[in-house]
Every structure is written in structure tokens, then in C-alpha cells.
Amino acid sequence: MPDWSAMFTPELSLLEVIARGTIMYLFLFLVMRFLLKREGGQVNIADILVVVAVVDGAQPAFSGDAQSITESAVFVLTILFWSWLLNWASFRFERLKFLTAAPPLTLFENGKLNRQNMRKALMSQEELMQQVREEGGLDDLKQIDRIIMEGDGEVTVIKKEDA
Numbered sequence: 001m002p003d004w005s006a007m008f009t010p011e012l013s014l015l016e017v018i019a020r021g022t023i024m025y026l027f028l029f030l031v032m033r034f035l036l037k038r039e040g041g042q043v044n045i046a047d048i049l050v051v052v053a054v055v056d057g058a059q060p061a062f063s064g065d066a067q068s069i070t071e072s073a074v075f076v077l078t079i080l081f082w083s084w085l086l087n088w089a090s091f092r093f094e095r096l097k098f099l100t101a102a103p104p105l106t107l108f109e110n111g112k113l114n115r116q117n118m119r120k121a122l123m124s125q126e127e128l129m130q131q132v133r134e135e136g137g138l139d140d141l142k143q144i145d146r147i148i149m150e151g152d153g154e155v156t157v158i159k160k161e162d163a
Contacts (some may be wrong), residue, residue: 010068017071021078025053029086033099046083046100053079101151108147121149131155 057075090100136157
């Protein structure tokens with residue numbers, strides 16, 4: 001027979017559950033946003049974080065590892081709240097846009113590699129050329145006007161007009 005009281009009575013204070021969810025979400029968001037730019041590809045890193053955190057937070061309630069479903073529900077709601085708040089704030093306040101959208105980096109322009117931006121993107125010349133071949137189907141920088149790493153980590157190759 002299920003213990004209905006234990007299923008809905010939190011073992012931890014709800015404030016602690018909210019604090020843990022908040023701290024871990026913000027920590028993971030900042031780490032993933034600023035350190036894993038290229039690994040995001042087409043998928044928004046914040047969205048991946050939300051899915052992973054929600055699944056991880058909800059899992060104990062599903063499996064019965066948690067005594068209280070309430071704790072898991074509050075944790076999931078905390079993660080969803082922070083995701084929404086960061087997206088809302090970056091949309092509403094231009095100065096906060098850097099939190100959810102990285103600015104594009106010009107990696108090649110005017111016939112020169114921008115080594116400083118390549119270092120920021122942690123991209124070697126070999127990796128850049130691989131991206132150029134994959135994205136633009138080109139194998140010579142002389143055919144290219146500009147190469148830009150977009151905020152989502154994708155590389156855009158702009159061919160010269162006469163190429």
C-alpha cells in the first residue's frame with residue numbers, strides 16, 4: 001500500500017529545493033553558454049540544459065527514489081522559471097542579450113585570418129578549413145570573402161562575387 005503522506009510531503013525545505021535548482025541551473029547555463037559555444041550547433045544550449053535538468057529533476061519522482069513528488073515538481077518548475085526568465089530578460093533588455101545569444105565572430109575577412117577571433121572560438125586553421133569545405137564546398141581561402149562563426153556555433157562562408 002503506498003504511503004500517500006510520504007509521497008507528497010517534502011523531505012527538504014522547498015526553499016532549499018528552489019535554491020539548489022536555481023544555483024545549479026545558473027551554473028550550468030553559464031558554463032555551457034561561455035565554454036561550449038561550438039558544441040551547441042543548431043540546438044540552443046539553454047534548451048538542451050532545460051531538457052536535461054527537467055529529466056534529471058523529474059526522474060526521482062518517476063522512479064520512486066524521491067520520497068516526495070512535490071520536491072521534484074518544485075525543482076522542475078524552478079528550472080522552467082529560470083529558463084523563461086533568462087529568455088524574457090534577454091528579449092526585453094538589449095544589454096542582456098549576450099546571455100542567450102552570442103555575437104557572431106568574423107574569422108576571415110579581407111584575405112586575412114582573424115587569429116584573435118579564432119582563439120576566442122578555439123578554432124585552429126585546420127578546423128576552419130574543414131568547416132569551409134563542409135559549409136561552402138571550397139578548399140581555397142582566395143575564393144572566400146568572409147567566414148563568420150554565428151552565435152549558435154555554425155560557420156557561415158560568404159564566397160567572393162567573382163569566385
